[in-house]
């Protein structure tokens with residue numbers, strides 16, 4: 001992946017939920033080669049901000065551009081978003097979930113490749129059972145396997161370490177570092193500190209506002 005200029009730029013964003021101003025006139029940018037760690041207490045508005053940056057919800061005011069253009073198809077093509085809920089259909093198997101996600105995101109992947117990715121995520125033998133029967137950490141691994149399937153410049157990951165074991169955390173940190181080293185960008189939030197293996201981290205703090 002080549003480095004890119006004029007990445008994700010948010011200006012003067014405001015967000016109100018249930019009459020509470022979560023943030024007001026917040027400005028933020030994410031550029032090629034950056035790992036940004038969004039920090040803040042429960043309820044500060046981290047998920048709300050990530051969803052706005054993804055284009056999944058609208059701010060009260062403010063603007064967001066990707067590569068100098070308002071968010072649109074070009075942004076969704078360049079983005080992988082993994083929410084704090086795994087977003088895995090419990091009635092479908094891991095393979096079916098991935099195949100469905102690939103179709104939704106115009107990703108071309110053979111069945112062999114899907115099995116290979118699930119194996120890399122430690123899910124050998126779990127590929128063909130309904131996801132509702134998988135453990136929380138295994139379901140998280142199915143969700144995170146999207147990072148192995150689609151080539152996207154920006155990853156926005158909301159609490160991606162939830163339920164992962166020590167090995168899973170290390171694997172994801174390595175994956176994030178490799179992505180950033182290759183010129184990608186990661187914006188993540190978590191209640192657990194990143195270790196040194198994730199590489200250089202920039203912090204963005206969101207205060208809780210009453």
Ligand SMILES: Nc1ncnc2c1ncn2[C@@H]1O[C@H](COP(=O)(O)OP(=O)(O)OP(=O)(O)O)[C@@H](O)[C@H]1O
Pocket residue numbers: 017018022040041042043044045046047048049
């Ligand atoms: N759709 C909604 N309708 C009403 N209130 C909402 C909605 N979404 C979020 N909120 C409220 O906005 C506040 C911020 O929520 P958000 O999930 O963004 O916080 P967070 O910083 O991600 O918290 P946590 O660390 O607990 O995950 C919370 O008080 C929540 O109740």
